Amino acid sequence: MGNYFNENRKFLLKFINIDEVISELENGFNENGPESLNNVEEAWKWYGMVLDNVGKIASDFIWPRAESVDKNGARFNDGDVEWADGTKENMNILAEAGLMGGTLEKKYGGLNLPLVINNLIIEMISQADASLMNLFGLQDIAVTIQKFGTEEQKDRILPKFATGEVSGAMSLTEPDSGSDLQTVKLRGIEKDGKWYLNGVKHFITNGSADVHLVLARTEEGQNDGRGLSMMLYEKDENLIVRRIEEKLGIHGSPTCELQYNMAECELVGKRRFGLIKYMMSLLNGARLATSAQALGIAQAAFEEAVKYSNERIQFGKKIVNFPAVYQMLNRMEVEIETSRLLLYKAALAVDEYEMFEKRAARGEIARPELKKAATLSNFLTPLGKFVCTELSNSIAYDSLQIHGGVGYIKDFPIERLYRDARITNIYEGTTQLQVVAAIGAVTSGFFFNLMRDTLDVNISSLKGEKEQILRFVIEMEDITSRVKEIDSKEFLDFVANYLIEMASVIYRLALYLPVAEKFPEKRELFKFFLTDSKGKSAYFVSRITALIENYGSEIGVLKDTFLKN
Numbered sequence: 001m002g003n004y005f006n007e008n009r010k011f012l013l014k015f016i017n018i019d020e021v022i023s024e025l026e027n028g029f030n031e032n033g034p035e036s037l038n039n040v041e042e043a044w045k046w047y048g049m050v051l052d053n054v055g056k057i058a059s060d061f062i063w064p065r066a067e068s069v070d071k072n073g074a075r076f077n078d079g080d081v082e083w084a085d086g087t088k089e090n091m092n093i094l095a096e097a098g099l100m101g102g103t104l105e106k107k108y109g110g111l112n113l114p115l116v117i118n119n120l121i122i123e124m125i126s127q128a129d130a131s132l133m134n135l136f137g138l139q140d141i142a143v144t145i146q147k148f149g150t151e152e153q154k155d156r157i158l159p160k161f162a163t164g165e166v167s168g169a170m171s172l173t174e175p176d177s178g179s180d181l182q183t184v185k186l187r188g189i190e191k192d193g194k195w196y197l198n199g200v201k202h203f204i205t206n207g208s209a210d211v212h213l214v215l216a217r218t219e220e221g222q223n224d225g226r227g228l229s230m231m232l233y234e235k236d237e238n239l240i241v242r243r244i245e246e247k248l249g250i251h252g253s254p255t256c257e258l259q260y261n262m263a264e265c266e267l268v269g270k271r272r273f274g275l276i277k278y279m280m281s282l283l284n285g286a287r288l289a290t291s292a293q294a295l296g297i298a299q300a301a302f303e304e305a306v307k308y309s310n311e312r313i314q315f316g317k318k319i320v321n322f323p324a325v326y327q328m329l330n331r332m333e334v335e336i337e338t339s340r341l342l343l344y345k346a347a348l349a350v351d352e353y354e355m356f357e358k359r360a361a362r363g364e365i366a367r368p369e370l371k372k373a374a375t376l377s378n379f380l381t382p383l384g385k386f387v388c389t390e391l392s393n394s395i396a397y398d399s400l401q402i403h404g405g406v407g408y409i410k411d412f413p414i415e416r417l418y419r420d421a422r423i424t425n426i427y428e429g430t431t432q433l434q435v436v437a438a439i440g441a442v443t444s445g446f447f448f449n450l451m452r453d454t455l456d457v458n459i460s461s462l463k464g465e466k467e468q469i470l471r472f473v474i475e476m477e478d479i480t481s482r483v484k485e486i487d488s489k490e491f492l493d494f495v496a497n498y499l500i501e502m503a504s505v506i507y508r509l510a511l512y513l514p515v516a517e518k519f520p521e522k523r524e525l526f527k528f529f530l531t532d533s534k535g536k537s538a539y540f541v542s543r544i545t546a547l548i549e550n551y552g553s554e555i556g557v558l559k560d561t562f563l564k565n
């Protein structure tokens with residue numbers, strides 16, 4: 001039928017340099033095992049084979065089953081959870097193809113892939129069936145065990161993830177602890193030298209999994225994040241699945257309410273580091289995966305829109321010929337390509353941070369270099385989720401609009417894609433929380449230094465366009481300085497969404513500039529995006545300016561309008 005690893009994805013990888021990361025992952029190519037790689041070129045050849053294999057499986061095997069998975073969903077029967085038949089088949093073929101444990105080290109049977117490559121795999125699987133990503137992607141909890149677990153835990157658990165023998169769950173959320181994880185109440189109780197879990201978790205994706213990472217309160221008298229630890233739990237009779245949720249979309253992914261009844265578990269790493277260290281590492285990977293999931297849905301929705309607009313005839317011609325339609329399609333295409341490049345950069349930033357962490361532990365780099373890498377990954381990860389998940393919703397919306405009335409019924413895939421997209425900007429941190437996580441890089445000036453570094457490229461054919469992006473940077477830097485002069489956290493929070501959206505547009509323009517320079521066929525698409533961005537930038541600047549001029553009155557009125565006693 002096709003292959004999702006096509007030129008649309010291949011050519012953008014040329015603009016992401018992961019050679020240094022590859023060398024670090026392969027220990028400088030100094031190993032001599034049967035699966036060892038000898039050099040970067042060999043690594044890229046192997047990655048290409050893996051990606052090509054995933055692309056075929058996603059297109060030819062997973063996509064045809066997506067409709068039945070959505071229709072039948074996961075089933076709940078007297079405490080037992082069963083995946084849809086199509087989901088079981090999908091997971092089996094991925095395991096048989098040796099595609100589990102993507103970022104696990106080879107000694108545990110993993111593929112030892114960079115996050116950039118692994119996230120591309122997740123994106124293609126999500127394009128075929130977004131609900132499957134939630135199960136396949138959760139295999140990545142094994143990476144947290146690999147980073148922070150004991151040798152015994154790693155040897156016992158990780159090979160099972162690599163073969164697909166076990167599935168995983170992140171057991172974090174509770175009925176009263178959603179985004180505010182520092183208020184988690186589920187207890188981790190130490191008794192006679194063993195640990196036990198006691199309490200309830202809510203909205204747990206794949207909560208019936210074999211292996212759970214559980215955020216638990218282990219320190220009595222500490223009611224904030226400092227009292228939380230990360231626990232490793234292997235499913236037994238002391239876990240009760242109370243129910244699975246009836247959801248709008250991603251029906252193949254069971255979302256569970258769990259009750260742990262003094263369930264024996266193990267501590268991961270050190271006590272009290274559950275939220276402040278291990279959880280943040282886990283969330284970085286989860287946010288990247290959700291961004292890739294959203295981008296996969298967007299790609300599927302876009303392709304359905306292109307297909308339908310070339311089939312549907314109205315007023316004597318295909319609707320793709322109408323300006324209103326092909327303008328929407330152009331916008332979809334460039335938004336997807338620039339967002340994909342942003343996601344690659346975000347994954348690379350996390351790859352590089354982990355590389356620098358290893359080097360710092362070996363005493364090979366100074367701490368400031370590690371800190372800079374951490375700042376970049378902590379900015380691009382939420383920025384990527386902000387962009388990709390909002391994009392997924394808008395593209396699904398526009399694709400359904402192109403389909404017209406038939407898009408609203410179940411005869412076409414866009415109805416499912418539209419529903420599946422909606423969760424992406426909610427779980428693993430809502431869009432609003434991604435803004436909070438990213439805004440510090442803007443107000444500190446880090447973003448503007450990043451922009452100047454990103455634009456420090458040789459451009460000959462698009463010099464005027466490069467100068468326009470630099471003007472955007474200067475305008476944003478100026479309006480950010482004016483916001484900071486207000487010296488009000490509430491005001492900054494009020495305008496943060498405008499600033500982050502503006503930053504996302506400017507940064508993607510800068511990333512795509514060398515693409516358009518190198519590939520002449522991409523220049524008109526780039527110029528279309530640049531023209532669109534002029535209007536957006538002008539709006540953000542004028543809106544924030546108006547708020548500065550009316551500081552206090554407008555915010556107070558808006559807040560008081562909805563404030564209930």
